[in-house]
Amino acid sequence: NLEKKITDATTAITNAEREIELSKAEVGFTATNVKNAEAAVKAATDAQTEAGKVPAAREAGVADAKARAGAGTQDWIDAVYSEDGVLVYTLGVDGRIQSWSTTTGQRAHEFSADGRLAKRLALLSGGRLALAGGSPEAAIISASAAWSLANTIGTGDENSPFEDRVIALDFSPDGEWLATGGGFPSRGGEIYIWNVEDGSEELRIPEAHSDTVCSLAFSPDGSQLASGGTDRFARIFETNRGKELRALEGHTGHVLGVSWQRNGRVLASVGADKAVKVWNLINGEQKKSFSGFNKEVTSVHFLGIGTQAVVSAGDNVVKVVKEDGGEVRRLPETPTFMHSSDVTPDGKFAVAGGFDGVLRIWDVNAGKLLHSFAPEKESTKVAAKK
Structure with missing residues (x-):
C-alpha cells in the first residue's frame, strides 16, 4: 500500500508538472497572440490614418487650384510690362487686371476695372x-497701388502705452510680430513686441536700455531680438520672455543700427562713433571693427546668406562692404545725409532714404539706381511750414 501511494503521488506530481508546462506554453502563446494582435491593430490604424489623408490632400489640392484660378493665373488675354520692367500687368478674361513681379513671379497688386470687360491692355505714361x-470707348486707370491704413498702435497722448517717441521698428521673419523701440531720452529705453493682426501686446521690456532704443532687428529664426541704444550698447533679448542674453559693449556713441548674419551667430552694429563692429554671438566677443566714414554710420544690413553688408552714413554714402571693412562698391546718386537703409531678403535690392526726402532703390550687384521716389512738392511745403 505504501509503495502504491508513493507511485500514485509520483504520477500526480508528474501530471501536475505537465499541466504547469502546458499552462506556461499557453500563456506564452497568448502573450504572443496579444503582441501580434496589437501590431495588427497599429498597422490597421496607420492604414486608416493614411487613408484619411487622401481626402484631405484632395481637398487641399482643390483649394489650391481654386486659389490659383481666383488669383487670375489662368486665361490671360493680354499682358504688358511696366516701364522699368520690374512688373508685368495682365488682363484676364474675367476683366481682372493684376501686376506681377518679374523677379519672383509673385502677384503684387490687383486693380479695379469697374466691371469693364476689356480685350486689350496698354501702358501709358505716368x-x-x-x-x-x-x-466703344477706352478706359484709363491708374496702375499705382492704393495703400490703406490697417492698424494704429498707441494713441499719441497720456493714455498711450509708449512712454515717449518710437524710433525703431522691425517685423519678425514670419510677419506675425512687430517690435518697437524708443523711450524717454536720458531716462530709459523700452521695447515692445506686438501682434500684427490685432495690435495686442505680446511682450514688453520696460528697461531694455538705460537710454533711448535706436535700432532693432529680429534674428533669422525670430527667437531673439537685437537692439541698439543711445547708451552705447547693443543687446540681445529672447523674444518669448524678454530675457537679456548679451550686452555688447564697444561703441563710443549711439548704436544706430544692428543686423544679423543669416546663420544667426554673427551681429553687426553701427553707430554715431563712425564705426562698424562685428560680433561673435557665441562668446559675445568683438570680431572686427572698422571705420572709414566721416560722419555717423546710420544703418547696416547683411546681404542674403553672405558676409557682405549694405551700410548708410551721414557723409552722403550708401555702400556695400566686406566683413573686414573693404569697400565692394558705392551705390550711386546719394547727394545728401543718408538716414536709413534696408535690403530684400535675397540681397539683390537695396533701398535708402536721406535728408532730401527721396527714397532710392538700387540693384545691388549691378550698382545701378532703379527708382527714385521724391516727395510731392505740396507735402514738402506743408512739412516746412510745420
Whole structure:
C-alpha cells in the first residue's frame, strides 16, 4: 500500500508538472497572440490614418487650384510690362487686371476695372493703363497701388502705452510680430513686441536700455531680438520672455543700427562713433571693427546668406562692404545725409532714404539706381511750414 501511494503521488506530481508546462506554453502563446494582435491593430490604424489623408490632400489640392484660378493665373488675354520692367500687368478674361513681379513671379497688386470687360491692355505714361475692346470707348486707370491704413498702435497722448517717441521698428521673419523701440531720452529705453493682426501686446521690456532704443532687428529664426541704444550698447533679448542674453559693449556713441548674419551667430552694429563692429554671438566677443566714414554710420544690413553688408552714413554714402571693412562698391546718386537703409531678403535690392526726402532703390550687384521716389512738392511745403 505504501509503495502504491508513493507511485500514485509520483504520477500526480508528474501530471501536475505537465499541466504547469502546458499552462506556461499557453500563456506564452497568448502573450504572443496579444503582441501580434496589437501590431495588427497599429498597422490597421496607420492604414486608416493614411487613408484619411487622401481626402484631405484632395481637398487641399482643390483649394489650391481654386486659389490659383481666383488669383487670375489662368486665361490671360493680354499682358504688358511696366516701364522699368520690374512688373508685368495682365488682363484676364474675367476683366481682372493684376501686376506681377518679374523677379519672383509673385502677384503684387490687383486693380479695379469697374466691371469693364476689356480685350486689350496698354501702358501709358505716368503709370497709367489703357483698357480697350470691351466697349466703344477706352478706359484709363491708374496702375499705382492704393495703400490703406490697417492698424494704429498707441494713441499719441497720456493714455498711450509708449512712454515717449518710437524710433525703431522691425517685423519678425514670419510677419506675425512687430517690435518697437524708443523711450524717454536720458531716462530709459523700452521695447515692445506686438501682434500684427490685432495690435495686442505680446511682450514688453520696460528697461531694455538705460537710454533711448535706436535700432532693432529680429534674428533669422525670430527667437531673439537685437537692439541698439543711445547708451552705447547693443543687446540681445529672447523674444518669448524678454530675457537679456548679451550686452555688447564697444561703441563710443549711439548704436544706430544692428543686423544679423543669416546663420544667426554673427551681429553687426553701427553707430554715431563712425564705426562698424562685428560680433561673435557665441562668446559675445568683438570680431572686427572698422571705420572709414566721416560722419555717423546710420544703418547696416547683411546681404542674403553672405558676409557682405549694405551700410548708410551721414557723409552722403550708401555702400556695400566686406566683413573686414573693404569697400565692394558705392551705390550711386546719394547727394545728401543718408538716414536709413534696408535690403530684400535675397540681397539683390537695396533701398535708402536721406535728408532730401527721396527714397532710392538700387540693384545691388549691378550698382545701378532703379527708382527714385521724391516727395510731392505740396507735402514738402506743408512739412516746412510745420
